[in-house]
Amino acid sequence: MKKYAFIFTLTCLLACGSVVGDALAQNLPKAKEFRIERSMPKEAIACIECHKAEHPGLFADWAKSRHASANITCYDCHKAEGFDPDVSNEHFKQYQRSDHKYGTKEFKVPIAAVVTPKDCSRCHPDEAKQYSQSKHANTMEIIWKIDPWLNNGMNSDFERATGCFHCHGTVLKMKDNVLDPETWPNVGVGRINFDGSKGSCTSCHTRHRFSVMEARKPGACGQCHLGPDHPQIEIYMESKHGDIYTAHGDEYNWNAAPGTWTPGVDFRGPTCASCHMSGSGTVLTSHDVTERLAWETQAPLTIRPENFKPFPAKTNWQTERDKMKEVCKQCHGKVWVDDHFVKLDQNVEEYNEVYFKPAKKMLDELYEKELLDKTKFFDERLEVEYYELWHHEGRRARFGAAMMAPDYAWWHGFYECKKRYANFMEEARELIQHNKKAYKAEDWPNATGNTTKPKEVFP
Numbered sequence: 171m172k173k174y175a176f177i178f179t180l181t182c183l184l185a186c187g188s189v190v191g192d193a194l195a196q197n198l199p200k201a202k203e204f205r206i207e208r209s210m211p212k213e214a215i216a217c218i219e220c221h222k223a224e225h226p227g228l229f230a231d232w233a234k235s236r237h238a239s240a241n242i243t244c245y246d247c248h249k250a251e252g253f254d255p256d257v258s259n260e261h262f263k264q265y266q267r268s269d270h271k272y273g274t275k276e277f278k279v280p281i282a283a284v285v286t287p288k289d290c291s292r293c294h295p296d297e298a299k300q301y302s303q304s305k306h307a308n309t310m311e312i313i314w315k316i317d318p319w320l321n322n323g324m325n326s327d328f329e330r331a332t333g334c335f336h337c338h339g340t341v342l343k344m345k346d347n348v349l350d351p352e353t354w355p356n357v358g359v360g361r362i363n364f365d366g367s368k369g370s371c372t373s374c375h376t377r378h379r380f381s382v383m384e385a386r387k388p389g390a391c392g393q394c395h396l397g398p399d400h401p402q403i404e405i406y407m408e409s410k411h412g413d414i415y416t417a418h419g420d421e422y423n424w425n426a427a428p429g430t431w432t433p434g435v436d437f438r439g440p441t442c443a444s445c446h447m448s449g450s451g452t453v454l455t456s457h458d459v460t461e462r463l464a465w466e467t468q469a470p471l472t473i474r475p476e477n478f479k480p481f482p483a484k485t486n487w488q489t490e491r492d493k494m495k496e497v498c499k500q501c502h503g504k505v506w507v508d509d510h511f512v513k514l515d516q517n518v519e520e521y522n523e524v525y526f527k528p529a530k531k532m533l534d535e536l537y538e539k540e541l542l543d544k545t546k547f548f549d550e551r552l553e554v555e556y557y558e559l560w561h562h563e564g565r566r567a568r569f570g571a572a573m574m575a576p577d578y579a580w581w582h583g584f585y586e587c588k589k590r591y592a593n594f595m596e597e598a599r600e601l602i603q604h605n606k607k608a609y610k611a612e613d614w615p616n617a618t619g620n621t622t623k624p625k626e627v628f629p
Contacts, residue, residue: 210243213279216272217244220264232378247289250282256364257282259347283349284342288367298367300457307369308481309338309360310627315480318547318557323619327352330619337394339369341624359394362626383424386431388415391442398562400468401582405566405575406442414439429455433500440501450497464491464511465518467568470560471526472518510574517571517579521564525587529559532598541601542608546617550608552601555594563587 210218221244222229232238237247250257257280267273287307291298301307319325319334331340331352339358343350357370373393374385384390392403406412415422423436431448433440446462449455453462464487466478475483475490483490491511498507533556536542547553567583570576601608 210241211245213277214243214245216277217248219272220270223270228378235379235381237378237380242293245279245281247285248281248283250280252280254280254282254364255344256284256342256349282364284354284363285370285372286363286365286367287369287371288363288365290371294371297457298371301369301371302367303460303484304458305460305481306359306373309358310341310362310368310624311360312480313338313360314623314627320619321621322547322617323621324546324548324614324617326616326618327620329616341626362624382428386424386441386443386448387419388412388441395442399565400569401566401578402442402569402573405569405573405578408575408577409573411439411441411574415441440497445494445497450500453493453496461485462490462494462497464488464494465514465568465572467518467572468565470564471530472522472568514571517568521568521584521587525564525591526560529556529591529594532595536598536601536608539602539605541606543610546614549611549614549617552594552597552608555590555597559587559590559594563590 218229232244237243261281262278264273265275265278287298287301305312313334314320320330325334335353335356335358337358339361340353340356341362342356342364343353345351357372357376359369359373361370362368372380374390375381376384376390388403388406392406394400395402396404407416418438422438423431426432426436429449431437431444433444433450437444444450446459447456460475460481460483463475463483466473466475469478474487476485476487495507495511498510533542533552536552537544542550542552548557563583563586566578567580567587570578570580570583600606
């Protein structure tokens, strides 16, 4: 009897061990490899097989993307017509190789390195159209209309290429039959492309993963929205929203399908994208970041978006504020939301009336009395003081109030405004009292930038 009991027990243990072993085996990481889809054209297979060896990091990103899962290949995005100005002649040499199975003329196709919103619109027409209407896509037009650095040539073309245009975008050009290194590489939101489209989707959905998760995270916006003049990422991280993201962001469902990302279901605290772009409640998803704004808080004088002359919004500010309030009310009560915007409006009024308008009036008086020279900007100290009053501290005060970051609204904002304003007024009155012209910096460094507005933007 003991013998049979022992055999039965052993059999059970072996069976259990087998089940446990199978379960453990299922939980072990599996080696992943990309499988070529049989329906891909041979040209696309050639791209994949070659880039897998030549650029393994690029290939790995693409292989893990939704594009790869949907059978969208390198060829689908980079294909070009032979007459396109940016066709890569260098790439044609890849089809003259003897060391690679796919390096023959059988697979030869024209491709372009630059992928544009127009290319993306073949599959994402709504997103491309919304983006084209936004301040992001049209930022080159905006800055050339208002920016004294560009219009007065007060910085060099190289400083612009590595600084301003890295985020705002370049006007792409060819030089010696290749992409001009002064304009490329660049993924600025307002890049002017050879096909006439504006911007780059990879500003936010970086190559070659093109991840919606990545674009939803604050870091995507923080690439450009940071620093003394537009520190939205720092402001966000100081706010309660940023604090919640820091504490619980790893629990968010970042990969929810586009249009379905829902507060309270997929995330607890909002990010930049959830307030300014993602759908929420009755508000639809949009790639036009100009929407949902009731003020141009980045402008020297805070005005309604439809009154922003360099790029007037196509809708009414009240309509857009109602959209933003609807987004807010997915997590907050009506009184909370309404009272927040009451404070923001008061912040805007005080900035406009107490700081900016008197400073602007004084600046105009100095020009009228010819105590400041209008020929250039920034070569006299009061011009810099005036500029930074609105472009640095003034923006921080307004942004801080809009995004509920008290340290930026006060210490980095209005507190700094007070010091800047007082110094500006003191020196200005001194010049007027003694009828003395301001010192002009004749040796302003690197004031060599081209002041001609690009014909691609202003035909």
